[in-house]
Each structure stands twice: as structure tokens, then as C-alpha cells.
Amino acid sequence: MNSTSKQKESALVxxxxxxxxxxxxxxxxxxREAVREAAAFIDGKTVPAEEDEDGIFGQFPILFICDHHxxxxxxxxxxxxxxxxxxxxxxxxxxxxxxLMPYVTEELTFHKGCGREQEQYSGWEGTNRAGQSVAxxxxxxxxxxxxxxxxxxxxxxRATAEDLKKxxxxxxxxxxxxxxxxxxGHRKALREMEASGxxxxx
Ligand code: VGL
Ligand code: ZN
Numbered sequence: 712m713n714s715t716s717k718q719k720e721s722a723l724v725x726x727x728x729x730x731x732x733x734x735x736x737x738x739x740x741x742x743r744e745a746v747r748e749a750a751a752f753i754d755g756k757t758v759p760a761e762e763d764e765d766g767i768f769g770q771f772p773i774l775f776i777c778d779h780h781x782x783x784x785x786x787x788x789x790x791x792x793x794x795x796x797x798x799x800x801x802x803x804x805x806x807x808x809x810x811l812m813p814y815v816t817e818e819l820t821f822h823k824g825c826g827r828e829q830e831q832y833s834g835w836e837g838t839n840r841a842g843q844s845v846a847x848x849x850x851x852x853x854x855x856x857x858x859x860x861x862x863x864x865x866x867x868x869r870a871t872a873e874d875l876k877k878x879x880x881x882x883x884x885x886x887x888x889x890x891x892x893x894x895x896g897h898r899k900a901l902r903e904m905e906a907s908g909x910x911x912x913x
Contacts, residue, residue: 722772722854723756724845724875725749726834726861726868728811729777731797731804732890739862740897742890746808749860749888753814772852773814774845776834776861776871779805779822786830798824821845832867835874846878856881858912860888865896872909883910 728749729735733742756771778798786792798805807815821837821844824830831837838844849857857880859872868889876882884904891897905911 720854721856721858722774722849722852723749723753723858723860724774724776724834724871725807725811726776726859726871727778727798727863728775728808728861728890729798729804730806730808731802732778732862733808735797735804736795737797739890739892740894742862745860745862745888745890746810748885750810752858752860752885752888753811772819772848772854774834774848775807775811775815775820776837776845776867777805777807777820777822778824778867780824781827783827784824785828786824792830800825818843819848833870833874834867835871835878845875849880854880856883858883858885860885862890863897864889864891865893865900869900869904872904873907876907876909881910882908883912886911886913 728746731737732739733746753773779800780798782799783790786794787796788794789796817840821834821839823834823837835845857875859868859875859882861868872882872884886901889897901911
């Protein structure tokens with residue numbers, strides 16, 4: 712097996728590294744550092760374009776999960792929910808952080824929480840523009856090893872990592888590439904993920 716085909720068995724899932732969770736209405740702890748860590752991890756997994764016949768996206772798939780809500784979403788405080796308005800369609804807050812934009816492709820971008828009455832923490836419930844799920848894409852790409860980073864540890868990262876694990880993937884959470892709502896909650900979620908068989912990489 713050559714190194715290129717080996718690479719194709721793993722992928723990175725980037726959960727909600729969106730402006731509102733970094734410097735916007737729901738800015739999370741460690742979010743900026745987490746984005747830098749994610750970018751550094753990606754750099755270590757990709758090779759310069761001139762050395763790569765398939766293109767970097769072909770070699771190491773990077774899936775982006777994006778929380779994406781209508782203005783009248785049920786999770787917003789003003790609509791009876793628990794969160795400040797965030798990741799509203801068409802706003803800067805709903806966009807992926809600039810540092811990661813070079814790696815974004817339409818096929819590997821999945822939106823969740825798009826319906827007014829839908830609260831979807833897990834990226835597993837998201838779909839890309841063609842209506843494909845993360846499960847479908849990971850199956851098509853023959854991916855067994857999945858790295859996960861993102862925001863927030865206690866909510867969408869945890870839900871996504873646990874669903875990937877339940878689907879039988881070998882899941883590794885990049886602990887330094889996480890943003891969180893609360894430090895204690897973050898630590899507790901890491902312990903619980905580890906107890907459910909998810910690997911932590913520091
Ligand atoms: C999230 C709360 C509401 C998350 C999304 O990405 O963890 N948390 N919407
Ligand atoms: Zn949300």
C-alpha cells in the first residue's frame with residue numbers, strides 16, 4: 712500500500728469553527744487557539760501542491776460541519792431557547808474562520824440546524840448541498856479513522872464524536888484544537904468521550 716492510499720483512510724471533521732463561536736455572539740474559550748491548532752494539524756497532514764498529483768483535498772479529506780440557523784430558530788433566547796442568536800444564514804457569524812477557508816469545498820461542507828424547529832448538535836445530522844450526509848461521504852471515501860476538532864467541546868464536538876464512534880469509526884479528538892463554553896464542562900466532556908472509547912490526542 713502506498714502512502715497516498717493510506718492517507719485516504721483518514722479524514723478530519725472540523726465542527727463549527729464559525730465566526731460566531733470564535734469572536735461573535737457565542738465566542739467560546741480557547742476558540743482562536745483552537746483554530747490555529749486545527750490549521751497546524753492540517754498543515755502537517757498535507758503536502759505542498761506542487762508535490763501532490765491528486766491535489767491536497769484528494770489526499771486528506773477535511774469535512775466542515777456548520778451550525779446554520781434561520782433568524783427565528785427555536786434555540787435562540789428571543790424564540791424561547793437557551794442561546795443568543797448565532798450562525799444566522801447570510802451573516803458573517805455563520806461563516807467558517809478565514810484561516811480555514813483555503814480547505815473548504817462544497818461537497819465536504821455540511822449544514823445542520825437549518826430548520827426552525829430543529830436543534831441539531833451532531834454533525835452526523837448535517838447534509839451537504841447535494842443532500843449527502845457525513846455517513847455517506849465517509850463511506851464513499853472509505854474512511855475508518857476520523858480526527859475531530861472544533862467548537863464547542865461540550866455540545867457539538869461531543870455529539871459529533873460520539874455519533875462517529877457509534878458508527879464504528881476510530882475517533883481521535885484533537886484536544887488542543889477545541890473551543891468550549893466552560894472549562895469544567897470541557898474537561899468533563901473530554902473524560903466522558905474517553906470513557907466511551909474515543910481517543911484524545913494532546
Ligand atoms: C453549538 C450551541 C448551539 C455548538 C451550536 O456548536 O457546540 N452549541 N449551537
Ligand atoms: Zn446552534
